[in-house]
Amino acid sequence: MPTALITGVTGQDGSYLAEFLLNKGYTVVGMVRRTSTVTFERISHIQDDLIIVQGDLHDQSSLVDVMEQHQPDEVYNLAAQSFVPVSWNQPVLTGEVTSLGVTRLLEAIRMVKPEARFYQASSSEMFGKVREVPQKETTPFYPRSPYGVAKVYGHWITVNYRESYNLYAVSGILFNHESPRRGLEFVTRKITYGAARIKLGLADELRLGNLEARRDWGFAGDYVRMMWMMLQQDAPEDYVIGTGVTHSVRELCEVAFGRVGLDYRDYVVQDPRFYRPAEVDLLVADPTKAREKLGWVPSVSFEALIHMMVDADLKRVAVEMAA
Secondary structure, three states: OOOOEEOOOOHHHHHHHHHHHHHHOOOOEEEOOOOOOOOOOHHHOOHHEEEEEEEOOOOOHHHHHHHHHHHOOOEOOOOOOOOOOHHHHHHHHHHHHHHHHHHHHHHHHHHHHHOOOOEEEEOOOOOOOOOOOOOOOOOOOOOOOHHHHHHHHHHHHHHHHHHHHHOOOEEEEEOOOOOOOOOOOHHHHHHHHHHHHHHHOOOOOOOOOOOOEEEOEEEEHHHHHHHHHOOOOOOOEEEEEEOOEEEHHHHHHHHHHHHOOOOHOOEEOOHHHHOOOOOOOOOOOOOOHHHHHOOOOOOHHHHHHHHHHHHHHHHHHHHHHHH
């Protein structure tokens, strides 16, 4: 049985990837950072099937210890300070975790088990002020946030270790991917959860930033499958992963509120507090390489994704009301 190490296993992507790998017969080691408020909500249904270990991307020795103890065949680095707005408030922390943390993990792999295969979670935020539309693997980066800058470092240090030490190290440049497990601070979940609360009478408005911002949104469950596929190839290569279709925040509101029979215009209030200091331009993926070389195509449409999230939040809010 192959063994996989997942950093960030308690996050949205980590939970879906852990499920996916368990179903394929992997031994799955999930690394978590020691805090007093660690939540295992997203993996509670599979927690008994995982090996949970403590480690921290700030701490080189802890990463070496995890590698030595569990000798994983595959390492998926999904841990990061991943909320873009926070990266302006905490730019140094974002850099320490989201960029230098990648280097520490690659060093641990190089020192302990250089034959292990490594996946780095890169981001469409690296394209930022886009140089071309749509964006593909060769599109130049122009990040517009401390998070995007940190992800560019993580991406290029992965390339550097691949070329310098002949590691099997790849980056998946993932565009926005969502699910009912998305954090409440992210705009997709903020909207679906807000629509559910308004429908059930717990709120009467939803305050958002730029409604015209556009993103390429897909389902997280589709994207973790691609992470695994990238590590099964003969040669390590980087891939852009997205749907190739873009939607605005306004469209997202329309679909989400429409799912509960409401008109978003009656409830959504634009609030300047939620505007970014520097907005990215039109982020939309060109996933041609992934489709042609690996046969990967997304299975969940934008509308189906938002409906899935609204339905899950209706159930969640109903449970909260009954508690």
